Amino acid sequence: MNCQEIHPLLHAYVDSELDLMPSLEVDRHLQHCAACAAMKRSLESLRGNLRRADLAYRAPSNLRARILQSVAAETEEKEIPQRASRPWVWQLLALGSLGFAVFTLMLQPPGNSSNDRLADEAISSHVRSLMASHLMDVVSTDQHTVKPWFNGKIDFAPEVKDFAAKGFPLIGGRMDYLEDQTVAALVYQRNKHTINAFVWPAKTATPTTIQARRGYTVINRDVNGLHYCIVSDLNGTELQEFANLF
Amino acid sequence: MQTMSATDPQRQFEQVVVPHLDAAYNLARWLAGNDHDAEDIAQEASLRAFRFLGGFRGGNSRSWLLTIVRNTAYTWLKQNRPQAIVSIAEDELHEIEDPDAMKNHSLHHADRDVLRAALEDLPTEFREVLILRELEGLSYKEISEVADAPIGTVMSRLARARKQLQDFLAKKGDLQ
Numbered sequence: 203m204n205c206q207e208i209h210p211l212l213h214a215y216v217d218s219e220l221d222l223m224p225s226l227e228v229d230r231h232l233q234h235c236a237a238c239a240a241m242k243r244s245l246e247s248l249r250g251n252l253r254r255a256d257l258a259y260r261a262p263s264n265l266r267a268r269i270l271q272s273v274a275a276e277t278e279e280k281e282i283p284q285r286a287s288r289p290w291v292w293q294l295l296a297l298g299s300l301g302f303a304v305f306t307l308m309l310q311p312p313g314n315s316s317n318d319r320l321a322d323e324a325i326s327s328h329v330r331s332l333m334a335s336h337l338m339d340v341v342s343t344d345q346h347t348v349k350p351w352f353n354g355k356i357d358f359a360p361e362v363k364d365f366a367a368k369g370f371p372l373i374g375g376r377m378d379y380l381e382d383q384t385v386a387a388l389v390y391q392r393n394k395h396t397i398n399a400f401v402w403p404a405k406t407a408t409p410t411t412i413q414a415r416r417g418y419t420v421i422n423r424d425v426n427g428l429h430y431c432i433v434s435d436l437n438g439t440e441l442q443e444f445a446n447l448f
Numbered sequence: 449m450q451t452m453s454a455t456d457p458q459r460q461f462e463q464v465v466v467p468h469l470d471a472a473y474n475l476a477r478w479l480a481g482n483d484h485d486a487e488d489i490a491q492e493a494s495l496r497a498f499r500f501l502g503g504f505r506g507g508n509s510r511s512w513l514l515t516i517v518r519n520t521a522y523t524w525l526k527q528n529r530p531q532a533i534v535s536i537a538e539d540e541l542h543e544i545e546d547p548d549a550m551k552n553h554s555l556h557h558a559d560r561d562v563l564r565a566a567l568e569d570l571p572t573e574f575r576e577v578l579i580l581r582e583l584e585g586l587s588y589k590e591i592s593e594v595a596d597a598p599i600g601t602v603m604s605r606l607a608r609a610r611k612q613l614q615d616f617l618a619k620k621g622d623l624q
Contacts, residue, residue, distance in 0.1 A: 213607050217581065219588050248610060252582040255560040257567065261473035265487050269469065269494045273461055276498065332491060394487070 203227050208238050216245045264394055268435060271417045272329050278416070320381060320431065321413045321420040327378050328398045328418065328433040331387065337396070338374030338389055348375045352386050360386040360401040360428065365447050370397065380431065390444070397434040397444060404429040410445075412438060421445045457501055464509045465497045471510055471584055472517045478579045479521040479572060485528075493520040511590045518576065518594055525572070566616040574609035577602055 208231050214220045215228045232239045331337050340351040349362035355377055364372040370390045378387040380400050390397040404424045413420045419441045421432040425448045432445050465472075472493060477486035493516045504512055567575055573595070580586045580594060592599045 210603075210607075213610065214588070214603060217588070217606075244614065245610065248614060249582055251563060252578075255563045257560070257564060258470070258583045259474045259477040259486070261469040261490065262483075262487070265473065265490060266466075266469055268487075269491055270466075272491065272495055273458060273498045276495065277458055332488065337488065394484070 203231055205231075205235060205238055208232075208235070209241070212238065212242055212245060216242060216249065262394065264435075267417075268332075271435070272332070275325070275329055275416050317411060317413065317422065318415075320422070321415050323380055324398075324400060324420055324431045324433045325416055325418045327380060327387070327400065328396075331376070331378070331389070331398055332396060337376070339376035341374040343372055343374075345372060348372065348388070351375060356384055356386055358386075358403050358428070360388065361426070361448065362388060363447070365390065365444070368443075368447060370444050370447065392434070392436050392440060392444065395434055395436040397432060397436060397441070399448075400431040400433070402429055403427060412442060414438060423448065457498065460501050461498050464501065464504060465494055465513055468510045468513045469494070472513055474583060475514055475517050475576070475579060476521055478567070478575060478583075479518070479525065481568065485524070489521050489524055490517065492524075493517040496520060508590060510584075511586065511593050514580070514584070514586075514594045515596075518596075562617065562620055566613050566620070569616055570609055570612055574605055574612060577605045578609045578613070581606060 208228060211220060211224055211228055215225060220228065232242060340348055342348050342351075343364060343366070345362045345364045349360070352360060352362075352375065362372070362375070366372065370392050372388065373391050374389045376387050376389070378385050378398075378400060380402070383402060385400045385402040388399040388401065390399065404427055408422065408424055408429070410421070410423045413422075418433055418435050419438045421430075421441055423430045423432070423445050430445065430448055432441060434441050434444075436444075469490070473486060473490045476489040476493065477483065480486040480489055493513070497513055497516050500516065567578065570578070576595060577591055580591045586594065588599050588602050592602045595602060595605075597605070
């Protein structure tokens with residue numbers, strides 16, 4: 203084999219993907235061709251550098267938790283029957299949700315079923331929105347871009363404020379559907395956590411509530427005739443700090 | 449407040465998908481170019497994997513998951529960053545490499561950041577084959593399944609990706 207024939211095989215040779223016979227041919231050629239031997243060394247050197255540089259990213263632990271939570275949430279929605287065996291990940295989640303359950307009981311009186319339904323619905327919308335393509339219809343950190351975008355799409359004007367200075371930057375907005383009506387969804391960020399603030403005109407004055415469900419925190423709050431339903435996997439304290447900004 | 453219950457799909461998810469979440473995130477991160485979008489893509493892909501678990505027929509669960517991650521990432525890129533996907537004319541791929549351009553490219557201590565920048569500079573389709581090969585250690589056959597391309601195309605993309613990488617590093621003067 204001459205150099206022209208060897209070149210296309212070198213990558214597969216270095217990658218150990220060449221069959222035995224062609225591999226032996228390349229071996230033979232490399233023994234007496236300095237140019238091809240140099241090419242081979244340069245390929246090996248490149249791959250060595252790539253491997254040594256440790257360039258692979260690892261999944262952040264909060265992402266793992268979010269993925270497990272969303273899978274668990276989806277399973278619940280489908281009401282798949284319970285089984286006896288519980289691997290440790292799910293036990294951990296169960297433990298976590300037990301903690302949240304206690305937290306919830308401390309926060310609100312039991313049996314508030316319409317509130318629970320709204321919270322569940324809001325969490326489902328939040329989880330759906332986190333799926334890559336649904337988070338935002340208008341992507342902007344500028345409140346003067348996001349607010350006019352809602353014009354003509356909904357029959358009320360949501361307050362759109364950027365709280366970047368307070369550590370909750372606005373990242374966009376979209377239309378969503380909650381409580382049988384079209385609502386505005388404002389999307390904010392706190393570090394790696396996404397916050398959905400669903401906004402619609404308040405029908406009756408309701409007191410502020412905070413709920414912890416399925417690993418998410420849900421805050422309902424009325425401000426100036428608008429109802430805000432705020433959902434995030436952020437902790438309750440910080441989400442309350444956020445809710446108070448409206 | 450209901451407690452989480454372990455169901456068969458959840459256990460299967462734990463066995464088939466969870467062990468490869470690092471690989472899934474790594475591919476998503478290299479395709480998306482930033483942490484935030486990579487997390488969205490990895491999460492969306494994992495949920496899809498969960499829904500498609502019934503379609504997993506055994507075999508290589510990592511390639512299977514990475515295929516879903518790649519599809520999710522490309523759908524996302526097409527919607528959000530169409531300019532990021534440069535289609536490559538496959539007939540250009542069979543050019544004969546100039547051995548003189550390559551033989552001095554034996555880099556020894558290329559800096560990590562320079563390598564990272566060099567990879568990010570590659571067209572998406574070149575970058576992904578290199579990530580799958582060098583960082584994830586996939587075989588040509590597995591790459592061809594994940595990237596939905598014939599093995600010949602995988603080989604020529606790898607060759608061109610490596611050449612572009614070497615050229616980029618040469619330009620940066622980060623060679624011995």
